[in-house]
Amino acid sequence: MDRYSRQMLFSPIGNEGQQSLRSSSALIVGVGALGNAIANHLARAGAGTLRLVDRDYVEWSNLGRQSLFDERDARAALPKAVAAERKLSAINSEVHIEAVVADATALTISDLIDGMDIVLDGTDNFASRYLLNDTCFKHGVPFVYGGAVASRGMSAPFVPGETPCLRCMLPDASGGATCDTAGVISPIVDLVAAYQSAEALKWLSGRRESMRRSLVTVDIWAGSYYEVKFGSPRESCPVCGKGEFPALEAAVGEEAVSLCGRETVQISGGAPLPLEEWEGRLSPVASVSRNPFLLRAELSSGERLVLFPDGRVLVQGTTDPVRAKSLYSRYIGN
Numbered sequence: 140m141d142r143y144s145r146q147m148l149f150s151p152i153g154n155e156g157q158q159s160l161r162s163s164s165a166l167i168v169g170v171g172a173l174g175n176a177i178a179n180h181l182a183r184a185g186a187g188t189l190r191l192v193d194r195d196y197v198e199w200s201n202l203g204r205q206s207l208f209d210e211r212d213a214r215a216a217l218p219k220a221v222a223a224e225r226k227l228s229a230i231n232s233e234v235h236i237e238a239v240v241a242d243a244t245a246l247t248i249s250d251l252i253d254g255m256d257i258v259l260d261g262t263d264n265f266a267s268r269y270l271l272n273d274t275c276f277k278h279g280v281p282f283v284y285g286g287a288v289a290s291r292g293m294s295a296p297f298v299p300g301e302t303p304c305l306r307c308m309l310p311d312a313s314g315g316a317t318c319d320t321a322g323v324i325s326p327i328v329d330l331v332a333a334y335q336s337a338e339a340l341k342w343l344s345g346r347r348e349s350m351r352r353s354l355v356t357v358d359i360w361a362g363s364y365y366e367v368k369f370g371s372p373r374e375s376c377p378v379c380g381k382g383e384f385p386a387l388e389a390a391v392g393e394e395a396v397s398l399c400g401r402e403t404v405q406i407s408g409g410a411p412l413p414l415e416e417w418e419g420r421l422s423p424v425a426s427v428s429r430n431p432f433l434l435r436a437e438l439s440s441g442e443r444l445v446l447f448p449d450g451r452v453l454v455q456g457t458t459d460p461v462r463a464k465s466l467y468s469r470y471i472g473n
């Protein structure tokens with residue numbers, strides 16, 4: 140326990156809180172900048188289990204702020220969940236880390252949240268956040284929201300049955316600025332992740348009465364901070380007022396989604412893709428490279444396909460879902 144001695148000297152945690160942390164579990168959805176920083180805090184603090192979910196792999200543009208990754212991870216195109224698992228296991232081998240290379244969707248999220256004590260938001264878009272919010276309120280699991288764009292960040296801990304939810308506080312948050320259009324600086328990421336991690340530490344160490352009851356907004360460049368205290372849940376909120384979970388009722392099936400600002404379209408819902416088999420199939424028509432987790436095929440047209448065993452395909456080099464579908468049909472089928 141020596142490694143936790145300073146944290147245990149902090150009286151709200153103490154020996155009892157540390158024991159509680161040790162038997163706790165947290166789901167971190169999105170292992171980008173926020174997810175890296177949160178996972179780092181919770182692994183060093185001695186959480187019992189961390190389940191890390193991410194659909195993407197490490198790229199050079201991530202290294203400016205995604206603190207668990209290095210150049211070797213980018214060169215090897217390791218999935219972010221796997222690269223983070225390796226680094227975190229070296230940081231604290233006592234923590235059970237589960238790396239899940241998948242997309243959190245209405246189809247997969249119920250399995251992902253199963254057995255988890257808290258859910259932390261490491262995503263970069265509100266469709267995903269509403270999905271996490273709805274799932275958490277359906278299952279009675281706290282959801283710690285966080286987001287950072289440019290030099291500005293927001294965070295709030297939502298506790299089902301006790302506080303309003305994300306939809307109550309930010310009912311229509313789609314279509315704002317994103318990191319891909321407005322950029323982001325790494326200090327704001329660390330600050331937001333620190334707010335999220337502190338709430339997780341309170342909940343997981345058993346200090347649930349200390350959970351903050353507000354939405355904070357910080358601009359680390361301007362040096363401004365303001366806080367909106369939680370009121371009652373809104374009656375007009377589908378989740379809190381009507382007991383509906385709209386994000387979980389979203390259409391399922393094969394789907395092409397343009398990933399914001401990344402010149403990438405993700406196509407999901409197709410059949411599983413055994414990578415070795417697909418390496419043989421695509422090698423005659425593309426320049427193919429494979430690691431145990433994904434296969435990349437550079438097409439002569441300049442676009443790139445990235446195949447995952449769960450059936451997902453990223454079409455890189457276009458933002459047009461129609462063009463992406465056409466390449467998908469030509470090379471993968473359907």
Ligand SMILES: [Zn+2]
Nearest residue numbers: 304307376379
């Ligand atoms: Zn609500």
